Amino acid sequence: MxxxxxxxxxxxxxxxxxGTMPRSKQARKQLLKSGxxxxxxxxxxxxxxxxxxNLLVTHGKTSVEAAMTADLMKRAAESVWGTNAYSPGVQxxxxxxxxxxxNHASPLAKGEKDWWISVTLDRENRxxxxxxxxxxxxxxxxxxxxxQGSKWFDIKTKAYTVFxxxxxxxxxxxxxxxxxxxxxxxxxYRGKGLPTIKTILDRNGITNxxxxxxxxxxxxxNDRYISMGCSLEGTLVSWExxxxxxCLYER
Amino acid sequence: xxxxxxxxxxxxxxxxxxxxxxxxxxNEGDFSGEQFREDVLAPxxxxxxxxxxxxxxxxxxxxxxxxxxxxxxxxxxxxxxxATGPELHRILSFKxxxxxxxxxxxxxxxxxxxxxxxxxxx
Numbered sequence: 001m002x003x004x005x006x007x008x009x010x011x012x013x014x015x016x017x018x019g020t021m022p023r024s025k026q027a028r029k030q031l032l033k034s035g036x037x038x039x040x041x042x043x044x045x046x047x048x049x050x051x052x053x054n055l056l057v058t059h060g061k062t063s064v065e066a067a068m069t070a071d072l073m074k075r076a077a078e079s080v081w082g083t084n085a086y087s088p089g090v091q092x093x094x095x096x097x098x099x100x101x102x103n104h105a106s107p108l109a110k111g112e113k114d115w116w117i118s119v120t121l122d123r124e125n126r127x128x129x130x131x132x133x134x135x136x137x138x139x140x141x142x143x144x145x146x147x148q149g150s151k152w153f154d155i156k157t158k159a160y161t162v163f164x165x166x167x168x169x170x171x172x173x174x175x176x177x178x179x180x181x182x183x184x185x186x187x188x189y190r191g192k193g194l195p196t197i198k199t200i201l202d203r204n205g206i207t208n209x210x211x212x213x214x215x216x217x218x219x220x221x222n223d224r225y226i227s228m229g230c231s232l233e234g235t236l237v238s239w240e241x242x243x244x245x246x247c248l249y250e251r
Numbered sequence: 252x253x254x255x256x257x258x259x260x261x262x263x264x265x266x267x268x269x270x271x272x273x274x275x276x277x278n279e280g281d282f283s284g285e286q287f288r289e290d291v292l293a294p295x296x297x298x299x300x301x302x303x304x305x306x307x308x309x310x311x312x313x314x315x316x317x318x319x320x321x322x323x324x325x326x327x328x329x330x331x332x333x334a335t336g337p338e339l340h341r342i343l344s345f346k347x348x349x350x351x352x353x354x355x356x357x358x359x360x361x362x363x364x365x366x367x368x369x370x371x372x373x
């Protein structure tokens with residue numbers, strides 16, 4: 001999906017997007033099944049490269065499209081639990097992430113950055129995998145750029161006073177469990193945005209939550225937060241639904 | 252002793268607005284909290300306050316909420332001077348059998364907005 005997002009960036013600048021297939025057989029197979037070659041930004045590909053019966057992709061949106069994500073969510077939930085099932089947790093996550101991209105992904109103005117979604121349905125194992133990404137500024141950089149008047153203004157200095165570290169991976173953990181906000185504002189905080197997603201994980205609404213943003217990789221489900229040697233200019237969030245997660249049924 | 256019976260107005264967000272609530276503001280996309288507040292919730296709250304009644308809001312049977320929708324819808328009632336926090340505490344009650352924690356969240360948004368309003372007034 002990030003490749004598609006990059007291809008769209010190239011296309012926007014009228015540049016041809018070229019590349020070779022991955023060497024790994026598994027990666028090659030995954031790429032072929034992903035629908036990447038169906039994307040109009042990718043250009044001509046050999047026939048037979050469009051086998052994507054188990055993948056739903058949407059991209060290039062900047063606004064919050066709750067009706068569209070509800071449709072994706074329902075199709076995924078029904079593949080896991082059967083007819084009329086739905087997952088309010090997954091829909092809430094979609095709305096939070098679309099809102100974040102719309103509001104925070106560009107340092108210049110709201111609604112400037114596209115978001116991308118892919119949903120892979122594994123009917124055999126009753127699982128669905130979701131990936132949401134934008135190529136915006138990223139969570140860590142966004143936080144560091146907050147202007148005076150924002151509760152997050154000068155967060156680095158304030159947080160360093162308390163935690164004695166500037167490790168961005170540690171800060172992402174503190175954001176997700178609300179500690180950072182509580183420390184900075186000295187107020188109880190139920191949390192909006194990213195903390196809400198962690199709460200949905202804690203309530204068993206989803207499983208295998210992973211966040212990659214700037215140089216931080218957060219395997220939230222396993223409480224592993226690491227600083228990487230490389231950086232993603234943007235935010236990628238992935239999670240799964242399986243039969244053990246909680247769901248609701250429409251009447 | 253004169254006992255005046257209070258009328259309770261019932262509002263289901265799923266039936267009275269939509270099953271796919273969106274984000275905070277109209278300019279962010281369809282079915283926003285702002286749209287719900289301006290087009291549906293605020294007129295009802297105004298009527299209920301004028302008539303001395305109660306308002307019962309059913310949060311169930313949507314496909315899921317973003318926090319910004321609920322904050323803008325209910326906290327926004329205070330920011331736009333439709334009602335005060337104490338007034339909302341007097342008239343509002345909620346049902347959320349499917350996601351019971353939402354009720355506390357909504358009250359938190361109301362109380363935060365009221366705290367900010369009081370702070371700005373003083």
